[in-house]
Amino acid sequence: MPQSYILVINGKPEGPFTIPELKARGIKPGDFVKTDDMVDYKEAHEIAELRELFGFARPKLLMQYYGSFDQRWLASALDWFILFGAFVLLAAMAVFLFITDKQARIYTSIGIVAFTPIGKFIYHVVMESSVTQATYGKQMLKIKVVDMDGNRITVGKAIGRNLAKIFSVLTFFIGYLIAFFNKQQQCLHDMIAGTLVIKDRLV
Template sequence: MFPKYILVINGRPEGPFGIDELKARKIKPADFVKTPEMPDYKEAQEIAELRELFGFKKPALLMQYFGSFDQRLLASFLDWFIVFGAFVIVIFVVVLLKLQDKETRMTASFGLLACIPFAKIIYHMVMESSAKQATYGKQMLKIKVVDMNGDRITFGKAVARNLCKIFSVLTFFIGYLMAFFNKKQQCLHDMMAGTLVIKERLF
């Protein structure tokens, strides 16, 4: 069963309308719609279900929708904070409270801290290929990772993207700065994996 959509008509939301009612109102690709469950309005052509029903073409990603370098950098700091904080809690609860020997506690603590970079990579792989298409840091900044068509990436592509970050680092971080020099604001690892970071289309 198809959901009902609220339709913006002359600047005012009306509805919700069923699919037949939308057809009767001759909905256009650029009309703004949303279901009660959607957090914000989107153009009708952005919604796969409506594209299929009404024959709308998928809109091209416009330049203003690409995530900026400062958004990505701040999201990265937030993600480091989240992952590091989670490990600190684990170290405190599991290591410091459970282990009595001081030397063992130190060894276990440093061992867990050494795992943080690997945990962060896995965290990115899982979150960026999830339904949210973004880590918690990216979600806070309202940006997400997509493929070159603007669609959700597979886990395999998320793995490739995050492993390719090695090359962005090995170039003395020039791979990250490449985002300043191309229209789609892709870093080197984005180019290699065929991914984009875009802003959520909030209206």
């Protein structure tokens, strides 16, 4: 079924209108529209389908669109909680279902849980380069990772971004704190990889 949009006209929502009907009404980039699936209204130029069909320019990333440090920190904490919990559960299942020796259980549990940082690296690369552009923690906080033009990042860029976190840590975490001192709120690893963390408003 073709997508239809509710259009705000003179401050009031009307429609839904099909794409041809929107075209007939002379829809403008700054007009507010919404589909049944969208939680809130967005300007027409924020929606990829309408940009492509009507030739609207991609909106610039404005200051209010950048993910804040506290959002990023909380998202990271949630991701650690999710990953650590998953590995603890995996370790518990492995040792109690497949291992009977007590000492072997201890070593196996430690080994599986110790793999968490590597698992987290893979998890970040896969999720940040996926269609969601965000880990589960970031999704909960409504933020996502994009390139400098606001586009979805590639797997290669996701790998580079997450490897560059080593430098953010080696600077005694100053690499993270510099997000407070630049207008795009980039951490050191974002600067190295050419990425941004933005609020999940733009499409």
